[in-house]
Amino acid sequence: MFKILEKKALNEQVTRMVIDAPLIAKKAEPGQFIILRIDEYGERIPLTIADYNREDGTVTIIFQEVGKTTKQLGALNEGDALLDFVGPLGMATEYDRDLKRAAVIGGGLGTAIAYPQIKKLASMGVETDAIIGFRNKNLVILEDEIKEHASNLFVTTDDGSYSHKGFVTDVLKDQIESGVKYDLVVAIGPLVMMKFVSKLTKQYGIKTVVSMNPVMIDGTGMCGGCRITVDGKTKFACVDGPDFDGHQVDFDEAIRRSAMYKDKERDAEHYCQLEGMNNG
Numbered sequence: 001m002f003k004i005l006e007k008k009a010l011n012e013q014v015t016r017m018v019i020d021a022p023l024i025a026k027k028a029e030p031g032q033f034i035i036l037r038i039d040e041y042g043e044r045i046p047l048t049i050a051d052y053n054r055e056d057g058t059v060t061i062i063f064q065e066v067g068k069t070t071k072q073l074g075a076l077n078e079g080d081a082l083l084d085f086v087g088p089l090g091m092a093t094e095y096d097r098d099l100k101r102a103a104v105i106g107g108g109l110g111t112a113i114a115y116p117q118i119k120k121l122a123s124m125g126v127e128t129d130a131i132i133g134f135r136n137k138n139l140v141i142l143e144d145e146i147k148e149h150a151s152n153l154f155v156t157t158d159d160g161s162y163s164h165k166g167f168v169t170d171v172l173k174d175q176i177e178s179g180v181k182y183d184l185v186v187a188i189g190p191l192v193m194m195k196f197v198s199k200l201t202k203q204y205g206i207k208t209v210v211s212m213n214p215v216m217i218d219g220t221g222m223c224g225g226c227r228i229t230v231d232g233k234t235k236f237a238c239v240d241g242p243d244f245d246g247h248q249v250d251f252d253e254a255i256r257r258s259a260m261y262k263d264k265e266r267d268a269e270h271y272c273q274l275e276g277m278n279n280g
């Protein structure tokens, strides 16, 4: 069992948990993820390793309550334990040693996944601009944590309720057009956001890495659930990724595939509520 050592709400939908998982903490690297199962009846869900502490033997996850399992997870408290917590899975992110300046873009919850990348680039001495975007002020997360590591931080809100009004792509474009030379852009967030960041950076010939988060089932390359197309070839995000060259990902296909399971997910949550009522 994997004990929840700390729990903190980052906003009304997003929670950070620190989990006692020494073996994973020992090997974890930025870019990797875990798959957890709350109990023997639970679904397996992938979550990014947002942080780790090898000395304390802890792994931090940050999750948004979007459906059945993440809501169940959010209802747990410090002292509770998870049945399975498997990892580290996926390829660790590799960056060139000669990078000078990078922009890391986080869209919504993607900011939590972008955070370890910002930390890693900053620790390599890369001048790192963080550009994080949210629908509104109430959804902004990790601002203080990112400020500690990023050289510059830009926050955007779609409705202008906080900081820059507009999209992350607007700030990125302004930065590039004002003469800032990025060797690398990392974009993590909704598929549509990563698609448009990649489209923009392609025009300027800036290398771009995106983090693909398709539905994953086994996380070992066996089930094919996380299949995506990159440079015309089939790749499995769980073992070949989750990071890929944004200029080569077939985003339109990924967007179509991401919509395939929506009805089943709605049913799963609906069934759960009925089951709860029957049991109550």
Ligand SMILES: Cc1cc2nc3c(=O)[nH]c(=O)nc-3n(C[C@H](O)[C@H](O)[C@H](O)COP(=O)(O)OP(=O)(O)OC[C@H]3O[C@@H](n4cnc5c(N)ncnc54)[C@H](O)[C@@H]3O)c2cc1C
Residues within 6 Å of the ligand: 033, 043, 044, 045, 046, 047, 048, 049, 062, 063, 064, 065, 066, 067, 068, 069, 070, 071, 109, 112, 113, 212, 213, 214, 215, 216, 217, 242, 258, 262, 265, 266, 268, 269
């Ligand atoms: C590599 C990877 C890293 C991720 N990291 C994070 C993270 O750090 N924080 C976070 O909040 N979320 C993360 N996600 C998404 C997270 O796995 C889903 O939000 C979660 O599985 C939703 O489950 P649910 O039962 O609560 O909701 P559901 O109602 O089942 O699904 C809601 C939405 O979540 C996605 N989803 C559902 N099941 C899966 C699955 N098995 N695999 C992937 N996506 C799924 C789908 O887009 C779906 O529309 C990550 C996904 C992947 C693939």
Ligand code: FES
Residues within 6 Å of the ligand: 215, 216, 217, 218, 219, 220, 221, 222, 223, 224, 225, 226, 227, 236, 237, 238, 239
């Ligand atoms: S999750 Fe099964 S192949 Fe990737």
